[in-house]
Amino acid sequence: MAASETPRTITLASRASQLAQIQTNIVRDALAKAFPSKTFATSFMTTAGDHNQSQALYLLGGKSLWTKELEVALKEGVVDMLVHSYKDVPTTLPEGCEIGGVLEREDPVDSLVVKKGLEFKTLEDLPDGSVVGTSSVRRVAQLRRLFPKLVFLDVRGNLNTRMAKLDAPDSPYAALILAKAGLVRLGWGSRMTADLHPPTLYHAVSQGALAIEIRSDDTEARELCRSVTHWQTEWQCAAERACLRVLEGGCSVPVGVHTQLVGDKTLKITGCVTSLNAEQHVQHTLEEKVESVRDAEAVGAKLAKILIETGAKAILDDINVDREKRIGEAKTADEVNKIETTMDGATSATA
Ligand SMILES: NCc1[nH]cc(CCC(=O)O)c1CC(=O)O
Numbered sequence: 001m002a003a004s005e006t007p008r009t010i011t012l013a014s015r016a017s018q019l020a021q022i023q024t025n026i027v028r029d030a031l032a033k034a035f036p037s038k039t040f041a042t043s044f045m046t047t048a049g050d051h052n053q054s055q056a057l058y059l060l061g062g063k064s065l066w067t068k069e070l071e072v073a074l075k076e077g078v079v080d081m082l083v084h085s086y087k088d089v090p091t092t093l094p095e096g097c098e099i100g101g102v103l104e105r106e107d108p109v110d111s112l113v114v115k116k117g118l119e120f121k122t123l124e125d126l127p128d129g130s131v132v133g134t135s136s137v138r139r140v141a142q143l144r145r146l147f148p149k150l151v152f153l154d155v156r157g158n159l160n161t162r163m164a165k166l167d168a169p170d171s172p173y174a175a176l177i178l179a180k181a182g183l184v185r186l187g188w189g190s191r192m193t194a195d196l197h198p199p200t201l202y203h204a205v206s207q208g209a210l211a212i213e214i215r216s217d218d219t220e221a222r223e224l225c226r227s228v229t230h231w232q233t234e235w236q237c238a239a240e241r242a243c244l245r246v247l248e249g250g251c252s253v254p255v256g257v258h259t260q261l262v263g264d265k266t267l268k269i270t271g272c273v274t275s276l277n278a279e280q281h282v283q284h285t286l287e288e289k290v291e292s293v294r295d296a297e298a299v300g301a302k303l304a305k306i307l308i309e310t311g312a313k314a315i316l317d318d319i320n321v322d323r324e325k326r327i328g329e330a331k332t333a334d335e336v337n338k339i340e341t342t343m344d345g346a347t348s349a350t351a
Contacts, residue, residue, distance in 0.1 A: 101225025108208035144278035202256025242300030
């Protein structure tokens with residue numbers, strides 16, 4: 001008899017932020033439940049993005065900054081699965097890596113959190129001139145159109161840091177807007193006073209979903225991931241990511257989406273692109289039957305092309321010109337960092 005093989009331990013990894021750890025534990029628990037005889041471990045890493053909060057992100061590899069070091073560990077076989085907020089995963093993955101699984105999405109909306117001690121509940125309740133904190137250009141662009149009398153101000157740091165900044169007695173903020181999924185996972189759910197649904201606010205691509213990245217040649221990991229995958233979430237996110245992939249052409253853009261998979265596999269997806277000054281807003285909805293994740297991607301790509309043809313191209317060109325100009329004018333690395341990280345999605349994994 002051959003010596004019995006040591007069973008493989010599957011190691012799941014993520015960044016070391018509290019939210020990332022909670023999310024990795026959610027995936028580990030789902031896998032452990034589906035495969036009780038297998039062994040799963042976790043590993044939490046501090047990444048370049050965590051070390052270099054004040055350094056220019058583009059110097060460190062731009063978009064994939066937050067995932068780069070984790071991907072090296074994945075490729076080298078040090079770890080086997082990376083758990084990400086799907087919204088922070090670039091639309092194109094490095095050679096040899098792929099998304100093997102997508103867990104069921106939390107409610108993908110953004111929510112309002114009001115400063116402790118203030119009695120307001122909604123954006124409508126806030127007096128003119130109130131300061132609303134968010135670091136996402138998507139949220140600011142969309143909400144400026146509807147609430148021109150509110151003041152939108154950047155707020156940085158991980159979720160707990162942002163909540164502390166909001167509640168500080170000398171805080172300028174009356175409220176913050178954050179993704180509901182992150183708030184719920186971190187136990188801040190009771191602080192949300194309103195959800196911002198479409199048509200008020202379209203959420204970020206893949207917001208609220210967790211993705212598992214694996215080595216493309218790891219067939220065992222792929223099989224494990226398949227069985228914890230929620231195919232409806234996978235198809236929705238595939239459509240949204242395909243839309244963003246066609247739209248972005250090299251940079252992150254203020255894109256909002258809303259996707260439903262209804263009845264007999266009918267995918268209904270709305271996408272919008274809003275100019276930074278909130279003066280232009282292009283929006284379109286497609287509703288098509290889909291039979292596969294590929295079909296869902298095709299619908300998302302088609303949506304992007306329609307948006308481009310109906311005005312998104314001009315908005316995106318303006319944003320790119322503005323961005324290059326501001327990067328050229330930036331005097332410090334910190335300023336460049338801010339310019340590079342104000343879009344949500346792939347560039348701002350500060351959760
Ligand atoms: N941009 C940062 C980020 N990335 C993922 C989440 C949590 C929500 C999610 O998983 O989509 C957040 C926080 C936020 O945008 O409020």
